[in-house]
Amino acid sequence: MGRLVNDKHNSPNCRMKKVIVDGEPHLCLFAIKDFEAESEITCDYGDSQWPWRAMTPNIEMQPEPSEQPEDSGNSTASFQQTPNIEMQPEPSEQPEDSGNATASFQQTPNIEMQPEPSEQPEDSGNATASFQQTPNIEMQPEPSEQPEDSGNATASFQQTPNIEMQPEPSEQPEDSGNSTASFQQTPNIEMQPEPSEQPEDSGNATASFQQTPNIEMQSEPSEQPQDYGKISNSKNLKKISNSTQVQELRLVGP
Ligand SMILES: C[S@@+](CC[C@H](N)C(=O)[O-])C[C@H]1O[C@@H](n2cnc3c(N)ncnc32)[C@H](O)[C@@H]1O
Numbered sequence: 731m732g733r734l735v736n737d738k739h740n741s742p743n744c745r746m747k748k749v750i751v752d753g754e755p756h757l758c759l760f761a762i763k764d765f766e767a768e769s770e771i772t773c774d775y776g777d778s779q780w781p782w783r784a785m786t787p788n789i790e791m792q793p794e795p796s797e798q799p800e801d802s803g804n805s806t807a808s809f810q811q812t813p814n815i816e817m818q819p820e821p822s823e824q825p826e827d828s829g830n831a832t833a834s835f836q837q838t839p840n841i842e843m844q845p846e847p848s849e850q851p852e853d854s855g856n857a858t859a860s861f862q863q864t865p866n867i868e869m870q871p872e873p874s875e876q877p878e879d880s881g882n883a884t885a886s887f888q889q890t891p892n893i894e895m896q897p898e899p900s901e902q903p904e905d906s907g908n909s910t911a912s913f914q915q916t917p918n919i920e921m922q923p924e925p926s927e928q929p930e931d932s933g934n935a936t937a938s939f940q941q942t943p944n945i946e947m948q949s950e951p952s953e954q955p956q957d958y959g960k961i962s963n964s965k966n967l968k969k970i971s972n973s974t975q976v977q978e979l980r981l982v983g984p
Contacts, residue, residue: 731759732746732757732759734771735759735771735772735773736770736771736772736773737772737773737774737775737780737782737783738772738773738774739774739775739783742762742772742773742774743761743762743763743765743769743770743771743772743773744759744760744761744762744771744772744773745759745760745762745773745774746758746759746760746773746774747759747760759771759773
């Protein structure tokens with residue numbers, strides 16, 4: 731318990747007394763005033779050149795009147811402010827040591843983080859951005875090994891089956907594996923020759939039947955005009971008539 735009591739020369743809340751029990755001395759601590767729980771326990775260490783006392787009077791005089799004028803009797807407030815003031819000179823005496831230990835460690839990782847962004851000058855405070863770019867850079871080399879498969883993996887795979895489909899129909903145009911492509915192309919090829927044959931057939935059929943009667947018609951009239959021409963020929967008729975007349979004459983004559 732005694733190791734928890736601080737020194738307070740002016741207004742301690744406790745007092746240390748020597749009590750002899752069974753002939754043996756004991757240091758016993760007694761409260762000399764009421765104070766709340768968890769308050770600083772203080773007593774007068776006695777007259778001595780305690781190092782903190784050399785600093786305490788000057789420090790206590792400044793904060794007590796200005797900040798807590800109504801707490802004149804509250805020694806607790808003075809001691810609470812005292813350590814705060816003591817913490818400031820400690821960092822100044824040892825700027826990189828205990829007092830600034832927390833700050834120094836916080837700055838250290840920040841300094842470590844800055845060199846990383848310095849490689850990426852615009853990512854100074856954006857450690858997250860730097861890490862995001864790093865995987866992007868890693869992703870780029872991977873595509874660089876396969877430059878055509880990088881971002882167009884889908885396109886490449888789409889092209890691959892297309893390329894496979896093209897040679898397959900060419901190699902096995904009528905096989906089962908290329909049923910889709912082969913049959914699509916095959917009917918196209920069949921359809922092309924069919925129309926190419928049909929136009930000739932259909933047109934020839936029509937033309938042949940048309941020509942045939944024409945030819946027949948031509949032949950018929952070609953024969954008839956000759957007959958009709960003979961009959962219609964007035965000269966021939968005259969010859970015939972003359973011959974009949976001659977025959978009649980001959981019959982009549984003898
Ligand atoms: C018995 S211990 C008191 C408890 C100690 N302050 C602690 O936190 O454990 C005695 C030591 O406390 C410190 N101390 C006691 N009274 C003080 C005061 N008024 N101002 C600054 N340090 C004090 C000194 O370092 C002293 O050696």
